[in-house]
Amino acid sequence: MTLSRRSVLAGTAALSAGAAFGFTIRTASAAETLTGVTYLPPSYADLAYGSQGFVDFVTDNHADAVTIDFYDSGRLLSADEQLPALRSGTIDFMFHTTSYITRSLPILGITGLPGVVGPLYENPDRLKIGSPLFELINTELNKQGLTALSLGGGIMEPEFIWSTGSPGIRTLEAIDGKKIRVVSFEATKAIEDFGGAAVRIPSSELYLALQRGTVDAAVANISTINGRSVQEQIKQVFTVPVTAYGIGIFVQTDRYAAQPDAVKSAMQAGAAWFDENSAKTANEDYYEQQYWPKFRESGVEVIEPDQAALDRFAEVSANVREAWIQEVGEEVGKKAIALAMGESA
Template sequence: MNLTRRQLLKTTAFATAGASLLGPQALMPRHARAATTFTGVTYLPPSYKALTYGSAGFVNYLRDNGGDVLEVDFYDSGQLLKADEQLPALRSRNIDFMFHTTSYITRSLPILGITGLPGVVGELYRHPERLRQGSPLFDLINEELAKENLYMLTSGGGILEPEYIWSTQDNAVRSLEDIRGKKVRVVSFEATSALEAYDIGAVRIPSSETYMALQRGTVDAGVFNISTIIGRSLQEQVDVCYQLPITGFSVAPFMLRDRWDSLDDDSRAILEDAARWYDENFISHCNDDIYPNEYWPQVREENVEIIAPSDEDLAAFNEATHKVWDHWKGEVGEELGERAIKLALGQA
C-alpha cells in the first residue's frame, strides 16, 4: 500500500507522541534515546508571518534549550492535522501540544469567548496586561479549562488587533448601517451573533477561499484580522476597511492539564521558559511591529480606504453586543461570565 505524505506524517508523529506518553522505551531501547519527544502542530502556514512568529519562536526555544531533556517534532500548515482535527487529537493524546486561534474553538471551549467578545475586545487590545500570564483573567480561564483537562500555557500576552469589516467597492461598508443585508464572511460565533441585528447573510468559508469569494461576489465583505488580509493577499480584492472592532482572538499553545502536571521538573522548566518568551513577545511583536510597520503600509499601497467608526456607531454596536454577552454568560455561567467581563474591562 502506498502512503501519502500526510498519512506518513500522521503515522510518524502519532508514534512519536506515543513515545512521549509511554516513555522512550515504547519505540526503542531506553539507552538509545534519553530525551522526551513532544509532538506539536499548527494549521497556520508560514505566509501568516505575524501569526506564526510566536509558534516558530516557541518551538525554536525548545529545540535550542531542550538538550537531552526534550525534543520536538513540529508540523505547521496543517501538514499533520487540519484546524478542526487539532483539539480532538490533543484530547486523544495523539499530539502533545497545539497552537490554535482562540476564536476557532470557542464553541468547544466557551470560556475562550472572552478573548473575542464584542464590546470587550477593544479594551483587551488596549490593555494586554489583563490577559498576560499570572493575571486574574488568565488564571480564571485556566481554572475553567482545567475542567476540560486542558491548559493554556500563555495567551501570547494579550489579543491581536481586533477584526474589522473589510468590503469591496461595489458593496462598500463605511458605516454600521451599510452592513445591513450584506453577504459577510465571518467565522467566530461571537461576531456572527453581534451582527445578526443587521440582517447580514453570514457566510462561513475558509480563509483560503476568501480571495475568490470576494472576486466573484460570493461575499460582499468580511470580518478579518489584518493578518488574514495580508496572509491571503485580500488587500487586492477589498477597497474599504471600516475599523469597527467586531471581535478578536489570540493564537495560544495548549496542552492537556494532566500531561502538564505529570511533567518532570526539567521538561516543565523548559516549557515554562518558552511560554514566558511567547507571552512577552508574540502579541507585542504583531501589534506594535509587524502590523504598523509592514502590514498596514501594504494595505495603504493598494489604496484601500480606511475609515474610523463614528462615536454613534461605536455606541450602537456596543449596545447591541449585550445580547451576545448574555448568551455567552448563559454558556459559561452568569457569575463566571460577569467576573470575566469585569476583569477584561478593568472593573475588578
C-alpha cells in the same frame, strides 16, 4: 563487536576501581520528545513568529530536557482535528486560534466578545500569564482537562469589516442586507444583529468569494487579508472592532502534569517567551509598521468609526455578551468581562 574474556574483566576492574574511589556511574537520559502542531503556515509570518519562536527557544535553551517534533501548516492535523488529538493524547501540545475553538471551549469566547475586544486589545497585560483573567480562563479549561500555558500575551488586533464595491460598508447601517464572511460564533451574532447575513468561509476561499461576489465583505484580522492577498479585492475597511482572537499554547492537563520537572520547566520558559513576544510582535512589528502602511499605499480606504458608532455597536452587541454569559455561567461570565474591561471582579 565480540567481547573477549579479557575485555570483560578489564571493564569489571574499572567499575570496581571507580566504586572504590567514590565515583558514581551515571547513565545519560534521553530528552523527552513532545509532538506539537499548528494549522497555520509559515507564510503567515506575523502569526508563525510566536509558534516557531517558541519551538526555537525551547530547542536552543532546553535541548537536554526536550526534543520538539513540530508540524505546521496542518501537515499532521487540520485545524478541526487538533483539539480532539490533544484530548486523546495523540499530540502533546498545540497552538490554536481561540476563535476556532470557542464552541468547544466557551470560556475562550472572552477573547472575541464584541464591545470587549477593543479594551482587551488596548490592555494586553490583562491576558498575560498570571493575570486574574488568565487564571480564570485556566480554571474553566481545567474542568475540561486542558490548560493554556500562554494566550500569547494579549489578543491580536481586532477583526474589522473589509468590503468591496462602492460605497461598500462605511457605517453600521450599511451592514443591513449584506453577505459578510465570518469565522467565529461571536462575529456571527454581531453581524446578524445589524441585519447582515453571516457566511462562514475559510480564509483559503475568501479571495475568490469576494472576487465572485459570493460575499460583499469579510470580518477578518489584517493578517488574513495580507496572508491571502485579499487587499487586491478590497476597496475600504471599516475599523469597528467586531471580534478578535488570541493564539494559545494548549496542553492536556494530566498528561502535562505527569511530565518530568525539567520538561515542564522548559515548556514554561518557552511559554514565557511566547507570552512576551507573540501578540506584541504581530501587532506592532507586522501590523503597525508593515501591513497598514502597505495597504494605505495600495489605495485601501480606512474608515474609522466615531465614538457614537462604537457606543452603538457595543449597545446592539449586548445580547451577544449576554448569550455568552449564559453559556459559561453567570458568575464566571460577568467576572471574565469585568476583568477584561479592567474592572474589579
